[in-house]
Amino acid sequence: MGFLDIDNTTKSYGAVEVLHKVDISVEEGEFLVLVGPSGCGKSTLLNMIAGLEDITSGEIRIKDQVMNGVHPSKRNIAMVFQSYALYPNMTVGQNITFGLEMHGVPKPEREKAMHEVASLLQIEQLLDRKPGALSGGQRQRVAMGRALVRNPDVFLFDEPLSNLDAKLRVDMRTEIKKLHQKLGTTIVYVTHDQIEAMTLSTRIAVMYGGYVQQLGTPQEIYDTPANIFVATFMGSPAMNVVPATVAVENGVPMAVVELHDGSRARLPFSQQNLAAWEGREIMLGIRPETITDEDAADRKSTNIAQMVNRIVVTEPAGSDTFVTMTLGGKDVIARMRSDADVRPGADFTFAVNMEKAVAFDPATEMRILP
Amino acid sequence: MMSVSTQDTAIRTGRVTRALIYLVLLLFGLFYLLPLYVMVVNSVKPLDEITGGGMMNLPRVFTLEPWAKAWSSAQIGVDPTGLQPYFWNSIKMVVPAVAISTVLGALNGYVLTKWRFRGDTILFGLMLFACFIPFQIVLIPMARMLGLMGLAGTTWGLVLVHVVYGIGFTTLYFRNYYAVFPTELIRAAQIDGAGFFQIFWRILLPSSGPIAVVSIIWQFTNIWNDFLFGASFAGADSQPMTVALNNLVQSSTGVKEYNVHFAGAILAALPTLLVYIVAGRYFVRGLMAGSVKG
Numbered sequence: 021m022g023f024l025d026i027d028n029t030t031k032s033y034g035a036v037e038v039l040h041k042v043d044i045s046v047e048e049g050e051f052l053v054l055v056g057p058s059g060c061g062k063s064t065l066l067n068m069i070a071g072l073e074d075i076t077s078g079e080i081r082i083k084d085q086v087m088n089g090v091h092p093s094k095r096n097i098a099m100v101f102q103s104y105a106l107y108p109n110m111t112v113g114q115n116i117t118f119g120l121e122m123h124g125v126p127k128p129e130r131e132k133a134m135h136e137v138a139s140l141l142q143i144e145q146l147l148d149r150k151p152g153a154l155s156g157g158q159r160q161r162v163a164m165g166r167a168l169v170r171n172p173d174v175f176l177f178d179e180p181l182s183n184l185d186a187k188l189r190v191d192m193r194t195e196i197k198k199l200h201q202k203l204g205t206t207i208v209y210v211t212h213d214q215i216e217a218m219t220l221s222t223r224i225a226v227m228y229g230g231y232v233q234q235l236g237t238p239q240e241i242y243d244t245p246a247n248i249f250v251a252t253f254m255g256s257p258a259m260n261v262v263p264a265t266v267a268v269e270n271g272v273p274m275a276v277v278e279l280h281d282g283s284r285a286r287l288p289f290s291q292q293n294l295a296a297w298e299g300r301e302i303m304l305g306i307r308p309e310t311i312t313d314e315d316a317a318d319r320k321s322t323n324i325a326q327m328v329n330r331i332v333v334t335e336p337a338g339s340d341t342f343v344t345m346t347l348g349g350k351d352v353i354a355r356m357r358s359d360a361d362v363r364p365g366a367d368f369t370f371a372v373n374m375e376k377a378v379a380f381d382p383a384t385e386m387r388i389l390p
Numbered sequence: 391m392m393s394v395s396t397q398d399t400a401i402r403t404g405r406v407t408r409a410l411i412y413l414v415l416l417l418f419g420l421f422y423l424l425p426l427y428v429m430v431v432n433s434v435k436p437l438d439e440i441t442g443g444g445m446m447n448l449p450r451v452f453t454l455e456p457w458a459k460a461w462s463s464a465q466i467g468v469d470p471t472g473l474q475p476y477f478w479n480s481i482k483m484v485v486p487a488v489a490i491s492t493v494l495g496a497l498n499g500y501v502l503t504k505w506r507f508r509g510d511t512i513l514f515g516l517m518l519f520a521c522f523i524p525f526q527i528v529l530i531p532m533a534r535m536l537g538l539m540g541l542a543g544t545t546w547g548l549v550l551v552h553v554v555y556g557i558g559f560t561t562l563y564f565r566n567y568y569a570v571f572p573t574e575l576i577r578a579a580q581i582d583g584a585g586f587f588q589i590f591w592r593i594l595l596p597s598s599g600p601i602a603v604v605s606i607i608w609q610f611t612n613i614w615n616d617f618l619f620g621a622s623f624a625g626a627d628s629q630p631m632t633v634a635l636n637n638l639v640q641s642s643t644g645v646k647e648y649n650v651h652f653a654g655a656i657l658a659a660l661p662t663l664l665v666y667i668v669a670g671r672y673f674v675r676g677l678m679a680g681s682v683k684g
Contacts, residue, residue, distance in 0.1 A: 072577050093583030105578035109596035118592075119582035166578075 262348030495560020520558025543625025
């Protein structure tokens with residue numbers, strides 16, 4: 021039993037099931053991020069936890085209390101919305117205390133709670149202003165203050181950073197993480213931004229098409245994605261997934277991939293258990309940062325494979341240079357040091373850290389290695 | 391490119407065209423104000439100046455006597471009461487009718503946009519229908535209904551008629567306004583623990599200023615100016631201003647006191663003018679807010 025249990029929960033609109041048997045158990049103090057492309061059902065799931073959407077079947081429990089059919093205000097949750105949803109006719113102070121007022125908390129206590137939260141979020145000087153007179157970042161803080169003041173069991177965040185500009189988004193991201201570390205609250209956070217998911221969460225649920233594709237720590241999700249969707253959705257630039265054939269030489273399984281000129285490179289796997297796939301096609305997954313020049317290859321790795329391939333495009337990005345090549349008939353991106361000596365059209369010796377390589381079944385798209 | 395070429399044209403064709411446009415607009419404006427001029431000028435003349443011809447002339451002798459007479463001592467029907475009691479009749483009818491129909495329209499708009507239910511669009515369509523039904527059609531059934539309810543000939547009967555007739559319009563206004571009101575605010579308030587009416591009073595209504603002004607102006611003007619329902623359903627002691635004005639002007643005995651008639655007509659029009667002057671600038675703003683924002 022966790023702190024927040026989502027137990028075989030489904031959601032249907034009429035005959036259409038949009039959320040299929042979601043099963044997640046969140047421990048107290050965890051930061052769970054629901055991530056996925058739009059339409060994957062992540063916001064629907066969040067709204068079901070909040071009580072803004074009915075649960076078609078299954079159960080949602082908070083502290084072992086079944087929440088099905090319980091009014092949102094009686095679940096002891098607080099929600100931060102994408103648009104912040106600050107009441108435009110009330111001052112910041114009134115916005116923060118509205119929930120307490122509705123729950124019949126006496127005024128002196130409301131004031132006290134308001135000032136505590138305001139000082140925590142450093143918005144004391146804004147308490148008498150209307151939301152219309154605040155900047156995006158300030159509104160964001162007020163919205164979080166409104167959630168914090170209730171001292172809820174579970175915080176729900178619905179894409180809270182999507183309306184901020186890029187720089188502020190990074191700042192507020194850090195802010196939210198600090199707040200979580202400081203207060204140790206249980207948070208469920210919805211986003212479509214995989215970087216937010218990676219940086220903030222203690223666990224991630226990657227959702228797609230109404231299914232939870234994978235539930236795990238950020239590292240698990242990144243290193244051992246359950247399937248091709250998770251592999252390509254998490255990480256930027258996305259993981260390269262190219263067709264390859266398995267060959268076994270001296271007991272070592274290898275991925276045989278086609279280079280730009282039709283010749284083949286042989287990249288040995290670190291794992292041995294691919295014998296069953298000998299001679300068959302797989303999808304080989306390689307993260308861009310595991311393809312480098314020889315000098316920058318990971319020294320701790322025991323399995324660096326080399327291949328000579330032609331550079332198609334280089335994209336210097338300051339800290340890194342992204343190099344595009346053709347591998348297995350697809351564009352593959354490598355993430356190189358910015359001072360790597362790469363020129364478009366030239367042949368280059370790439371070092372591939374095969375320790376980090378992932379293999380997928382092309383038919384089911386599920387991971388077979390590691 | 392666009393702005394450059396427009397500026398260019400504006401400079402070359404500027405002066406003459408602009409003068410011409412202003413001249414034409416000025417003439418239209420004057421023509422439009424002519425009836426008001428005639429009414430005001432003749433309401434402050436002694437009667438013999440009017441009957442002697444020269445309707446357009448400024449008064450030679452200025453007098454407020456016709457105004458005083460129209461207000462408090464002119465013959466309306468049988469009694470020489472002036473328009474005064476009927477003015478209050480109208481107020482007693484208009485204020486509750488406007489208030490009730492506006493609040494109900496706001497509630498309807500709230501439910502139709504934020505508490506959606508099966509068939510709500512059809513219901514809204516049916517309510518819109520009310521905006522297109524001509525008054526005359528409902529006269530007989532309405533008279534029967536008022537009789538059955540024991541409201542025939544009373545001010546409250548008139549209030550009911552106007553509320554029922556106005557609800558279609560007010561619902562339309564508020565529904566369209568609330569349709570673009572962010573639903574996340576309602577959800578936030580629900581999580582905060584606010585109930586149906588608390589959300590309405592505390593969150594929605596305080597943000598409804600512009601559209602409330604539209605609804606109030608529209609309802610006030612329509613109900614104040616209504617003659618048909620007033621003439622059909624009012625009793626002797628609940629007749630509104632419009633009916634009284636008609637009785638004043640149409641009386642067939644004695645001398646036709648045109649100056650008193652003019653003064654009475656202006657008195658009857660004053661409240662609506664006042665509402666427009668006070669709230670008029672919100673009117674356009676509200677109309678725009680309801681329509682453009684979506």
